[in-house]
Amino acid sequence: MQSLSDALRAAVDGRVSWTIGVVLAGALLLQIGVEIFRGLLRAFYDRRQQRATMERLRLQVQEARLRQKDAEKASLVWNGCRKFSVVKKTSECEDVFAFYLKPHDGKPIPAFKPGQYLTFQLDIPGRDKPLVRCYSLSDSPHRSDYYRVTIKKEKAPADRPELPPGAASSFFSDTIKEGDILNVKAPTGHFFLDMARSNPVVLIAGGVGVTPMLSMANAIAASGSKREAWFFFGVRNEQEHIHKAELEKLAAENENIHVHICYSRASAKAQKGRDYQHEGRVSIELLKQLLPSSNFEYYLCGNGAFMKSITDGLELWGVPEKDVYFEAFGPATVKKKATPATAIEVMQQSKLQVTFARSGKTLSWAPSAANLLEFAQAQGVRIDSGCCAGSCGSCLVAIKSGSVDYLKPPDTEPEQGTCLTCICRPKGDLVLDA
Ligand SMILES: Cc1cc2nc3c(=O)[nH]c(=O)nc-3n(C[C@H](O)[C@H](O)[C@H](O)COP(=O)(O)OP(=O)(O)OC[C@H]3O[C@@H](n4cnc5c(N)ncnc54)[C@H](O)[C@@H]3O)c2cc1C
Incomplete structure (x- = not known):
């Protein structure tokens, strides 16, 4: 009897030890498995990290090369x-x-x-x-x-x-x-695309304002970068479709450049899908419909009303002002917001008298005018203009009395007793030789 119970106990003990052995072996295997998995995961993340570091380095080297090239080429700039x-x-x-x-x-x-x-x-x-x-x-x-x-x-x-x-x-x-x-x-010019960067951009052009945008899009394509660019171009019809073949080639050969042509008055001859993509003008609604988000830098060039409607729309869409760049081919109709003048400042400014001696006109300064050139043109006083950015010198006028405040430093300091009317305002009563 004794030996039977001993045998049974031995059998149970054996099974328990076997089970414990199996559980221990299983736990060990699991531990090894977990360690191997962790190792693989670490290796995967290390590799990813390494790749990201390499990509960052590659972009930094590319940027440094581009800046060096720019510096070398800048030395070829001529004066006059x-x-x-x-x-x-x-x-x-x-x-x-x-x-x-x-x-x-x-x-x-x-x-x-x-x-x-x-x-x-x-x-x-x-x-x-x-x-x-x-x-x-x-x-x-x-x-x-x-x-x-x-x-x-x-x-x-x-x-x-x-x-x-x-x-x-x-x-x-x-x-x-x-x-x-x-x-x-x-x-x-200060309106340009920084080619050392690779952030996504939206280029928006109306009419002949397409010229700087075409240069930007061509630059992205020629650099071989995969920088994402959306190009919206609005014209009336195919007769105004500037550089049509070149734009079509850009779109066909570069999948990162999305070209969208809008005709506001397409003729019967024009074919949607072939000549143009959208009926109507370039609008903020179209941008919202096509862009994956508002998170881009925006570059605009076109007539005043066009740029005003797009910049207003972008502001309402929540695009920060710092991400919107524009060029006006004439007097600026879109203005970057300055600190608003107080009511007292506006009142004081509107008391200033500006005399255009040659034209025989003395007028009260309009505080809403962007600059003296714009003020003169609005009053029918013709002053030559060129760049409207204070660099070409065409709007230079002699000051007979008074002085001016510059809205931005001129590219080249004008001669004493003269002012670049496109970038200044009167400081007090002023008499100009215009
Ligand atoms: C930075 C920048 C880049 C530019 N890039 C381009 C570009 O790529 N392509 C482009 O085509 N343009 C561009 N422009 C515009 C260009 O510089 C000229 O302003 C444009 O060609 C008109 O100049 P104009 O001498 O032909 O006209 P203006 O002789 O200056 O005449 C302008 C307008 O005034 C009218 N006018 C004539 N006489 C009078 C008068 N007595 N009273 C009132 N109005 C009158 C004319 O009929 C005309 O409609 C750019 C401008 C800037 C500032």
């Missing part, structure tokens, strides 16, 4: 005017021509930043002094042997057909031909 030959003139659409320019001295030309412009000093027969006008560079800065500008002949205003058409743009369209030589100042 340099002679350029028109090597090609092409008709881009109704009243719009592209001009390809090479330096007459055959020496290298500096790179520019996409969005910058050239300043021309034009000797137009019948005028007593050269006419200064700015035109945006419309091709990629990677084309290192020529510059291209695209110019629209400006018609007389619709409500004043008796006036002559634009002087400089007509001269370019009607007179300038291949082989002609032009006086050109070096590329400049």
Whole structure:
């Protein structure tokens, strides 16, 4: 009996030990499994981290190379005017021509930043002094042997057909031909796309305002970067579709550049899907419908009403003002918000008297005017203008008495006793020789 119970106990003990052994072995295996999994996970994250670090380094090296290239090319910048030959003139659409320019001295030309412009000093027969006008560079800065500008002949205003058409743009369209030589100042301008960065951007253009945007999009394509860009271009119809073939090629060859053409008055000949993508104007509703979010940097160029409607819409959509950049081809109609003047300041400013001596007009200063040039033009006093950014010097006027406040430092300090009217306002009562 004794031996039977001993045998049973031994059997139970054996089973328990076996079970414990199995459980222990299982636990050990599980532990090993967990350790292996952890090791694999760590290796995976390390690799990912390494890849991210390598990518960051690659971008930093690329950025440093680009900045070095820019610095090298900047040393080629010239002072004053340099002679350029028109090597090609092409008709881009109704009243719009592209001009390809090479330096007459055959020496290298500096790179520019996409969005910058050239300043021309034009000797137009019948005028007593050269006419200064700015035109945006419309091709990629990677084309290192020529510059291209695209110019629209400006018609007389619709409500004043008796006036002559634009002087400089007509001269370019009607007179300038291949082989002609032009006086050109070096590329400049503060409205440009920083090519060392890779953040996503939205380029929005109306009419001939497409020129700086085309340069930006061409620069992204030519750099080979995968930077995301959305390009919205609004025109009336195919007759105004500037650089149509080039835009179509850009869209077809670059999946990171999404080109959307809007026709507001498409003709019966135009085909949606082939010539254009959307009926109507470029609008904030269209942007909201197509963009994955509002989280982009926005670059705008077009007429005043167009830019105002888009900038207002972007503000309502919650896009910070610092992410919106724009260029006006004439007096600015969109203004970056300044600290609002107090009621007392506005009252004091409106008491200031501005006299345009040659025109025989004395007027009360309008505190809402952006600058003296805009004020003069609104009062029918004609002052020459070019860049409207204080760099080309066309709007320089002599001060007979009084002084001015600059809204931004001029690119080149004007001579004593003169002011660049496009970037200043009166400091007190002022008499100008205009
Ligand atoms: C930075 C910048 C970049 C630019 N880039 C481009 C570009 O890429 N492409 C482009 O095409 N343009 C561009 N422009 C615009 C360009 O510089 C000129 O302003 C434009 O070509 C018109 O100049 P204009 O001499 O032909 O016209 P203006 O002779 O200056 O005439 C302008 C308008 O005034 C009218 N006018 C004529 N006489 C009178 C009068 N007595 N009273 C009232 N009105 C009158 C004309 O009919 C015309 O409609 C740019 C401008 C800037 C500032």
